[in-house]
Amino acid sequence: xxxxxxxxxxxxxxxxxxxxxxxxxxxxxxxxxxxxxxxxxxxxxxxxxxxxxxxxxxxxxxxxxxxxxxxxxxxxxxxxxxxxxxxxxxxxxxxxxxxxxxxxxxxxxxxxxxxxxxxxxxx
DNA sequence: AAGATGACGTGCT
DNA sequence: GAGCACGCCATCT
Numbered sequence: 001x002x003x004x005x006x007x008x009x010x011x012x013x014x015x016x017x018x019x020x021x022x023x024x025x026x027x028x029x030x031x032x033x034x035x036x037x038x039x040x041x042x043x044x045x046x047x048x049x050x051x052x053x054x055x056x057x058x059x060x061x062x063x064x065x066x067x068x069x070x071x072x073x074x075x076x077x078x079x080x081x082x083x084x085x086x087x088x089x090x091x092x093x094x095x096x097x098x099x100x101x102x103x104x105x106x107x108x109x110x111x112x113x114x115x116x117x118x119x120x121x122x123x
Numbered sequence: 124a125a126g127a128t129g130a131c132g133t134g135c136t
Numbered sequence: 137g138a139g140c141a142c143g144c145c146a147t148c149t
Contacts, residue, residue: 023131036131037144044130045146057130065130072130 002113004032005042010109011101012043015056017083019099020092022060029101030110040065055079062094 002010007030015021023036032038043054055076059065066073068090077087085097 024133027131034132035144037129038131038146040130041146054130059130060132067130070130076130 002110004030004035004038005045007031007110008039008042009046009050009052011106012039012046012052012054012057013050014101014105014109015053015099017053017056018085018097020056020058020062020080020085020094020097021099022094023057023065024060025098026057029106036060056083056099058092062092064090064092 008026011026011029012021023039026039027033027036030039039057043052043057046052046054064073064076064087066076073090077090080087080092085092
């Protein structure tokens with residue numbers, strides 16, 4: 001079975017440009033219901049080589065969960081805008097932009113036991 | 124080892 | 137909407 005972190009990374013990697021997913025949604029799809037905090041934590045720990053679309057993950061209220069003072073706030077907002085996702089006052093219309101996963105693609109990604117990233121020596 | 128922390132969620136005032 | 141209380145749990149002090 002895949003490690004929880006990797007399931008999260010794989011789910012995030014499937015989010016299509018122009019759409020967003022919530023932390024809770026990602027957690028649930030990764031079979032980790034209720035553990036949305038782990039999604040944010042582990043996304044930040046993902047190897048940069050994965051180039052995860054972390055900017056497409058926002059909170060359940062449709063808000064960018066990063067302080068406006070952080071440089072990452074603007075990076076996230078700019079990337080969403082560049083993909084055509086409307087962001088007003090740090091808020092995204094979830095009804096309009098929520099990602100609907102392709103179930104087959106999702107199952108394949110989570111069932112494939114081959115690690116999708118390499119890390120020398122560890123685990 | 125024990126307590127605090129947090130890119131969160133739900134539910135209730 | 138704005139707070140607050142909890143639940144969650146890997147990491148950091």
